[in-house]
Amino acid sequence: MATSPGPQFEAGVQSQADERAALYPRAVEWLVRDELLPAFPALWVVGPRGCGKSTSMSRFADSVLDLSEPGNRLAAREDPDGALSHAGGTLLVDEWQEAPEILGAIKRAVDVDRSSRRGRFIVTGSVRAAHQAATWPGTGRFIRVRMHGLTRAEMERVERYNPVDALFRLEQVQFARSEWNRNDYLEAIVAGRFPVAVDLTARNRRRWFRAYVEQLIDRDAQQISLRSPPPRKLRSVLESCAARTSRELNKQATARDAGVDFRTADGYLGLLEDLCIINRLPAWHTKRLQRLTRSPKIVMTDPGMAAHLVNTDAVSLGRDPVLIGQMFETFAATELLAHLETAAEETQMFHARDRDGKEVDIVLESRGKIVGIEVKSSSVVGRDDAKGLMWLRERLGDAFAGGAVLSSGRIPFQIDDRLWALPLSALWTAPGSL
Template sequence: MAGLSSPIGRLLARHASTVIEEALGDTRVVLVNGARQCGKSTLVAQVGAARGAQWRSLDRAATRQAAAFDPTEFVAADGVMVIDEVQRVPELLLAIKESVDTDSRPGRFLLTGSARVLGLRALPDALPGRMETIELWPLSQGEIDDRPDGFVDAIFRLGPDLRHASQESRSGYVDRIVRGGFPEAVARTGARRERFFDSYVADLINRDVIQLSEIARGPEMRALTRLVAARSGQLLVPGTLANELGLSQPTVQRYLGLLEEVFLIKRIPAWSRNLSSRATGAAKVAMVDSGIAANLLGQDAGSLRQPTGPLGPLLEGFVAMEIARQLTWSRERAELYHYRTKDKVEVDLVLENRRGQVVAIDVKAAATVRAEDFRGLGHLAERLGDDLIAGLVLYTGQQTLPFGPRFRAIPVSALWELPPP
């Protein structure tokens, strides 16, 4: 089976592997969906090898041609079959559906995709009720460092009783941001890492985005990507982007959707729960990988360490995506939002679980925290009452500090260094 290698030189344990194993235990088809080069093939190769699975990679031209010629015969197998990059031959999904309807044993097919397969226009009825989709993001900081990545479960369980002391410095956070989480980028430094990021974005736009959308406006897509990177952690206003690019707003909306389809950006929806008619409905945007965001802005570790560097927005996007990664494997089922009123009172990130319990988070690039940094959290606490478990300021200092019964300043590294309860 292909894929059992890593540019880092060692195979890193991925938190998603447990989720995949659980899904294969009771679901006929499991799809691992995520960005290119985030480690999908390596992960499913490990899981598939342990199950003696057949391996089919649709990145290979001959395999792709065979799949398109006779999809039914291609998926005929007694045991588990792994199909890598299934979006390249979407006709396979109907053949898989027919196969698993005939033989309903769980764990029949393990698929990977590099675009949000169910959102692609050309795809047929794609296995409703028969398939579980697991999103895989670039490596988390905990996966890189072999740390537990248990913050989401810990904060919902412990609330303001959560404590964490960190050895990480502000400079260390800068290094993590510019490195990002793609295995190829983690394995490189300096100019070689920058060349990887440049090639990655260019290939993604020239191959996946343009093919997906049947457009020929690569330069406009690249310009839009840079503008979005500059707004990481800020409100996403398509009309403003359209004016800057000289494009129509519907065109920009479509392009943003495509960038989301290929896992380059993530929109963080607004949260209100009808607490106030003055809450804005605009989404925030974050680049899926902080290393790509920094590179698009021409920022390296040295420039981000300067007082005038754009560390704040990049750190907020970095924190948002570390939490987004955790939500794909945490036991606590929660959703990620942001909160902002028309009076510009805001909370960077809002986590709400299925029981309506909320953890509110602001992110500060400073190593010290002041009482006024809790203004937005206090505003939300007044409206939520007991539904607010904790209001946190994640900062680049090293100690957990109390700012009232439910408010805490906590080091950013708690995200990956804390174990789940």
């Protein structure tokens, strides 16, 4: 009988994540240091377990209250205000979900003096607060920062480059020829974005993902759920999400895959979203286009985990014409999602599809301007691959800032007015100015 990895694995994940994450500069670090800590008393940094939150945020902390440690956890549960009373400077409260009472104490500390100094608290955890919405004390007190796994820009140490900003300036920048080929992308997809896993051998990476998923299902989900979900059924829903990553959410199909009823599947999807393992990419809407669907897409947070859950590697993925398209799109979407936090302007990310089947994989919207993105695994693309972008451009007119077909091809070129074919590596290779 399989057993839960337990606290030892959890500590191991965190210590390994800390060690590996320390090797990479993270984009959210300069955001926190330069913009947020000087302006706000409390930050709430959330992201999947093992993505490097603790390592990055500890760089700004004068002291750390680690609630995964039994003594700290007990003290925070029994006397949360007292647990904060001796902290000076910036306090990092790590793994808040282990003692949710600490959030109320932080609220009270912030509320006591509204003019109190900035940068007092950084709160980190691997659980969203949605499951505690009724009692969430952070409204108006915490500034949320979403942290993701490593972007390729971070792995390549391309500092301060944000591809979201570049995509809104397609006509003003010159993208470089790519050194990546299709096999390079396949290897990057299955390696994923977790700092611990990216440099492991394929065999050890499978072991790590297996233990991570067990920890997620057997402990993390049980910890935050009001009704302990049967691990086998919750895992089945997770596996269904992996198999359907970058497809429109179909709750009936997910319920059927997992052998559970519709309501149960819906609850499990919410639980996985709270654990930051899946993302719902909303459907984009505008009065300019009629008959648009309203179903979100499901996108796995980490493409490597998705590959593990569907039991594929780079070689077998390259031979699956359906799955490879989903995984390339997931890879691009997760790269862009991570960069939304540090984009120059607030930007939202969607997908678009109408009831006649016209669609665009990814839609970025910022200040009334739209960028459309298609993702292809092929190394050869042309006008046919940009049909969805042309449809969007024709309907939006001047609101359409530009569109890109991202592929495994190496040479960037212009397809049509405001439409470009770009290597997928343009998401982490800084362009030059025209």
